[in-house]
Amino acid sequence: MDSVNLWIVISGGAFGGLLHALYLNENKLLLPTLRRNGRIYINLGFVGDILLGIGAGLAILLFIAPDTMAKQIGLSIVSGFSGGALLGSLMNKLATELEKKKVDKLEKLLEDYNKNLEKIQQELKKKEGGK
DSSP states (O other), X not given: OOHHHHHHXXXXXHXXXXXHHHHHTTTOOOOOEEEESSSEEXXXXXXXHHHHXXXXXXXXXXXXXXXXXXXXXXXXXXXHHHHHHHHHXXXXXXXXXXXXXXXXXXXXXXXXXXXXXXXXXXXXXXXXXXX
């Protein structure tokens, strides 16, 4: 991906995140604030929605490769609007795929182990029969 496309995806994701912030808060942008509830933390407000939108816009490209600029812009805006929900869904999809790969690898190791065990058992039987 070249730098122009990267900026298109980042901008589209940010715009989608901004739209999401407006949608959630009745067309109002919540400004970042400093909170104290036993601990000090920053409520990012609409900036948090924009950051999630950018992350989602970039993350979706791991699964979908749009073939036109218009599709790329649309995908990044929709992904940005989905923000945290999309990132959570993608995280679950990746975790499921990784788990499946682990299971497949373990099944292959077990199969190889059983084949080697059978060979060893056959060799032992031959040695015992030759005595």
